[in-house]
Amino acid sequence: MKRIAVEYFAILRERTGLDHETLQTHTNTPADLFAELQLRYDFPKMAGVKVAINDEFADWQCPLQDGDTVVFIPPVAGG
Amino acid sequence: MNEFRIEAAVFQPEREKLSLMDPSCGGFVTFEGWVRNRNDGQQVLSLEYQAYEALALKEGTRIIAEALERFPVTSALCIHRVGRLEIGDLAVWVAVSAGHRDEAFRACRYVIDEIKHRVPIWKKEYYASGDSGWVNCEACASHAHEH
DSSP: OEEEEEEOOHHHHHHHTOSEEEEEEOOOSHHHHHHHHHHHHOOOOOSSOEEEETTEEEOTTSOOOTTOEEEEEOOOOOO | OOEEEEESSOOOHHHHHGGGOOTTOOEEEEEEEEOOSEETTEEEEEEEEEEOHHHHHHHHHHHHHHHHHHSOEEEEEEEEEOEEEETTOEEEEEEEEESSHHHHHHHHHHHHHHHHHHSOEEEEEEETTSOEEETTTSTTGGGOOOO
16 A cells, blocks of 8 residues: 555546545556546546646656655646 | 746736846847636636646746747746636736847747646636636536637
């Protein structure tokens, strides 16, 4: 089991009702963690979601380490 | 001042402009993004911008550095608002000073285009119908497009 902190923004913050939480998870990648959370929170289908680990863009298959902070980034709309 | 900044409060472009002035510069270009009252056929009453600030600052700073590397300009600055904004409010401001106008225009365009695509900032629109939605995430997820 890994301890992973997840921060939520925008629509994901609304769907979860949380701005962050700490999870115990068996998942090994952001892709698997996102799938697990999608089941729990019923996230909307979105194309082009990105992921950050420890405040840097990361690959969906990057191995998660105990203590990592993960942020899922829905399609952005700045400007 | 070469910088990307996020501001929760109103800022003054005229004051910010002073940090880009340089005797070697003959051109100064700015872009202002304003809150518009319509989007995708809906009447918009107000907006909320939210940022993943730690990464937004990193990515915005990288974009400013790229603009300075790609174009022979002297200074580039971008300030993006977060929080609740009303119609007509200044949401984003890009400013570039350079020896000549052509590179200033091109660098300014580069910065705003990259900011819109890459920086983790989200926009929620509040509509006259009483609805609201995160742009590109829900109502328009099926036909997300560029503005």
